Amino acid sequence: MCKSPIHNFLAELPKCEHHLHLEGCLSPALLFQLAAKNNIALPSPEQDAAYQSPATLAKRYEYFENLEDFLQCYYRGIAVLVTEQDFEMLAWEYFTTARRDGVRHAEVFFDPQSHTDRGVAFETVVAGFNAARSRAEKELGVTSCLIMCFLRHLPVSSAAQTMQTAIEGGYFEESRGGDHDGGQQQQQQQRAIAGLGLDSSEVGFRPELFVEQYRKGQELGLHRTAHGGEEGDPTYISGALDTLHVERIDHGIRLTEDAELLQRVVKEGVLLTVCPLSNLCLQAVKSIDQVPIRTFLKAGVKFSINSDDPAYFRGYILNNYCAVQEAFDLSRDEWRIIVENSIHGSWIQEKRKAELLGLLDDCLSKYADA
Ligand SMILES: Nc1ncnc2[nH]cnc12
């Protein structure tokens, strides 16, 4: 628990998470558990001393040199995920922890190529994640949608193949799903996969490479977002806006380096999905107060605060909210703006937005005098 006098207020804010990699929720404990169950050999002490125990692995995660250094651990860990139940367990760990942190709605990324390249079927991955999503909606009241990411360091032909698999499998088609309030009222249209994302190594793998996949996605009515301006310069942000026609930018902290682009982002109402602890852990900033939270608030840039890869970056969403509060001492009104923008920037129906805005009002009233 953080030392902020408004910790309880921060904890109870009805959060929407927009930048969360499900594979980034694989804790050292779960990694070792699944490796043993699935008979997956972990690196020997000669190969990598970090993989001796969950404790040594947790120690390894205390310092990453940069995005690339982290991604090596991330992709190595993913090898223990094999069965539908493994994917369900991983996502369930996320949803239960996120709900404890006040998350009410989550739009979560997954990286199908990191599984299909190892011979795990696309259907196994999506079925496991969607089982956890259904359960989270029923048992925890957390609504969610799934965002399929392309790995930008792999050949574009691999992204094209992944897109084809998803289209042919009907994962982008609308089907009647239960409404989030239990399904007694009208049913809402749901897709197994609601949107496209772009992640992995940024510099040298420009967004323009994936224009054809995003064009198809737009034609199919999918939502679109892309990582940009995490390590890459602002042209990675403008490239994603101009050629991929994204609705959001994931990270986007280097937007501050281009005043004109910043004005465009404000004017077009593009939401940035900022991940403060991730930026700190991957050395994108030296301290949290260098994340441009105040600059964005002052300029009217819309953003949400997110955890990215919580098993690797010192905590889930509430730790990120608390870290921001400790660094910036935001007012309740500034938190209201952040949470309102997170709700409005979510890919949900107006009715669900109204419910979440109602919860926000309740929280603001409860803590008005505290
Ligand atoms: N922070 C991040 N940036 C790019 N790709 C990722 N994949 C998982 N986490 C990521």
Ligand SMILES: [Zn+2]
């Ligand atoms: Zn990310």
